């Protein structure tokens with residue numbers, strides 16, 4: 108028959124577990140010279156949903172008339188969904204009636220023109236990340252600039268006037 112004092116045993120056990128655990132965690136110190144330095148993390152583009160990947164990476168097209176930015180008339184900047192590069196100003200947007208957001212000009216050299224695989228159209232991609240934006244058409248006389256950037260809404264994000272612009276993500280392509 109056991110005659111020990113159960114209270115003492117419990118307290119004793121608790122003392123050990125409480126006293127030893129913090130010691131193990133906090134007493135460790137890396138030897139000098141082995142501390143982790145603040146290494147720059149490899150930059151990655153913004154996370155894309157499956158539908159965003161289909162359009163932006165696989166050069167797909169969103170269903171006309173459905174884009175979230177199609178009817179957006181707020182002042183601000185349209186940026187690349189994948190890398191945040193500023194692509195279009197709200198002042199360049201116009202109503203084309205085609206079912207996708209339309210712009211008659213772009214910001215600086217941030218939109219790149221490529222010959223589309225179909226051999227007829229001119230594809231437009233983000234100059235920084237090469238994400239697919241849509242196509243550009245000329246000579247339709249929608250506006251004085253006679254140019255229509257027909258852009259998938261899903262390829263862009265919108266930053267309202269006065270809001271902070273997110274940092275453009277530049278990924279080292281090797």
Ligand SMILES: [Zn+2]
Pocket residue numbers: 187188189190191192233234235236237238
């Ligand atoms: Zn981009």
